Amino acid sequence: MTAFELASARPVSEGEIELVEAARSTIDATTDAGPDEDGIHTVGAAVRAVDGRVHVGVNLHHFTGGPCAELVALGSARAAGALELTHIVAVANHGRGVMSPCGRDRQVLADHYPDIRVILPGPDGLISVVARELLPLAYDHASAQV
Template structure:
């Protein structure tokens, strides 16, 4: 996998995602937070919205993209998602998680050159969305 160096801006993005889920965590409602940095440098944060019927759940990355677009942002630089542990988990660390398949599709649709922070081989790396979604579906 081709990766890029993690910068201080990336560390700040991770912290922003951790901060939003730390402040808004609710058991069985919100346990994933996301932060997206736009090319203008603005950081947008969001939490996922969980539903009893899981297919109605909306991921934090999707909400962050929608929130950014609603605020007039259209160009995206880097995104990260983090997961808050459930109340009964012994490990209390809020960790970076990889986006789900649907979020990979959405991220590549709205940010074809976006970078994504993900856990890989025991560390956090930054890669292109295309590394997470090779051979993306197109109408061609």
């Protein structure tokens, strides 16, 4: 099975495009880097809660790692009382488009939000997949606990 033969993969819906636009407008409004420059805030993310509310965040780049925009958006959602989330997406600044989540984000999503739909680039445009499919044979933190 290739990355684009995931059982849950499907083209994005109109509502998912709206979430992409929320992430894009967030990073467009807050990036601190000019075109072709590095910056501290270069990626925006948006998550949708089951009640339809959208929560956003931006990354905080630091040489020690810093949090990705997806993790900031997840924390923002929780701080606002959103307990169940349905979708997440990250968008890079300066029109670089939707980004696939990094390995750390994939592990967090697999551990805490395995059924959230993740919007990411596919070979023929944007697709939406269930998070648990993004990390095959993932480490299972819950089963390792005593």
